[in-house]
């Protein structure tokens with residue numbers, strides 16, 4: 027009994043330091059991940075509820091660590107942000123996604139718009155707008171096929187955000203607010219920021235049936251979007267009941283496991299081709 031407390035403390039400390047060591051090791055490996063071609067993109071189809079077609083996809087980064095296997099972006103994106111690696115990784119993601127859209131186009135698929143996630147660090151990088159402009163030039167992607175996803179938590183400097191977003195809009199690309207409703211920022215930025223689309227966070231969507239509060243929040247977001255003439259993508263649809271509710275509520279677009287998980291770009295292409303052959 028007397029040994030119980032010290033043993034626990036020791037266990038706690040060693041697990042703390044092993045977690046920190048683990049993080050440092052991962053950061054170190056992440057440095058080489060790009061050069062070693064360990065990063066990949068998957069694409070999650072978004073279903074247009076008007077037409078029932080896939081007109082857009084979200085690009086999601088994957089890391090296949092040589093020893094540890096697949097590591098979730100929920101784990102390595104925060105490390106990339108803290109270490110500054112998000113700048114080269116973010117640029118690689120953008121360029122790879124734009125190239126992929128052109129590749130699908132070349133394979134005869136109907137036009138597909140790609141949504142790419144932007145991180146806070148990228149918003150403050152030197153010449154983000156110039157970098158995106160260059161990627162569009164280099165890949166020859168028409169800007170209307172690129173959407174950038176920002177989050178409410180990025181609106182820490184309203185003036186800077188407003189400037190950057192207007193410059194991005196001037197390039198001809200569109201902007202979506204990701205995880206909408208989960209941040210604590212004021213709704214008033216919606217009238218200052220040149221935003222095109224709101225993505226309803228999956229935490230609300232998944233409780234549409236079980237919580238009247240969450241259902242009310244979804245209704246409110248749809249209504250705000252309608253008044254401001256913004257498109258809405260509902261995320262994280264896993265159940266048919268969620269889909270039917272969103273169809274009845276005139277939501278524009280849905281994304282979720284019910285319809286498709288994020289997939290390899292070649293699989294998306296094959297699915298598309300078989301779908302249209304029949």
Ligand code: C2E
Nearest residue numbers: 086087099100103119143144145262263264281282283284
């Ligand atoms: P996010 O931007 O909110 O992306 C949506 C996440 O929800 C993805 O997780 C996707 O796989 C997952 N998801 C989609 N449909 C469903 C569903 O029906 N049910 C459930 N339970 N989950 C669903 P993923 O790919 O693990 O990405 C996690 C987060 O990592 C992303 O959240 C985003 O914040 C970040 N991330 C991923 N790729 C990138 C990237 O290229 N750049 C940046 N900056 N962040 C990225």
Ligand code: CA
Nearest residue numbers: 084143175204
């Ligand atoms: Ca996103």
Ligand code: CA
Nearest residue numbers: 204205225261
């Ligand atoms: Ca999201």
Ligand code: CA
Nearest residue numbers: 204205227228
């Ligand atoms: Ca999220």
